[in-house]
Amino acid sequence: MSQKKNWPLWEIFVRSKNGLEHRHFGSLHAADAEMAMENARDVYTRRNEGVSIWVVESCNITASNPDHNGELFEPAQDKVYRHPTFYDLPDEVKHM
Numbered sequence: 001m002s003q004k005k006n007w008p009l010w011e012i013f014v015r016s017k018n019g020l021e022h023r024h025f026g027s028l029h030a031a032d033a034e035m036a037m038e039n040a041r042d043v044y045t046r047r048n049e050g051v052s053i054w055v056v057e058s059c060n061i062t063a064s065n066p067d068h069n070g071e072l073f074e075p076a077q078d079k080v081y082r083h084p085t086f087y088d089l090p091d092e093v094k095h096m
Contacts, residue, residue, distance in 0.1 A: 008057050010036040014044055015052040022054050033057070 007029040013022035025044045030036035036055040045053065064072050 007031050008059065010040070011056045011058050011061060012036075012040040012044055013054040013056070014040075014050040016049055017051050022052065027058065030055075 009027055010030055010033075011027050012025045014025045015022045025040075028036065028039050028043065030039050033055055036057075037053060040053050040055055041050075044050070
């Protein structure tokens with residue numbers, strides 16, 4: 001039982017039948033990738049809703065820190081061509 005405590009944490013991503021992207025469905029502990037895949041299938045796709053499963057060991061995911069959003073996303077503000085708010089659109093153009 002003490003060995004189970006040392007099993008790595010795996011993040012589970014599933015692509016649904018009507019989706020184009022994988023969505024994060026949850027996490028689980030497993031001894032290896034094969035076991036994580038089997039457990040993910042059993043836990044997260046019981047009703048036959050998935051067509052693809054990704055298992056990623058949590059230690060291999062690098063995420064940005066929400067407290068440092070400015071440092072990461074501020075450089076995009078100086079690229080005005082990405083935000084064409086300075087164009088005048090005719091009234092005939094709807095939903096822009």
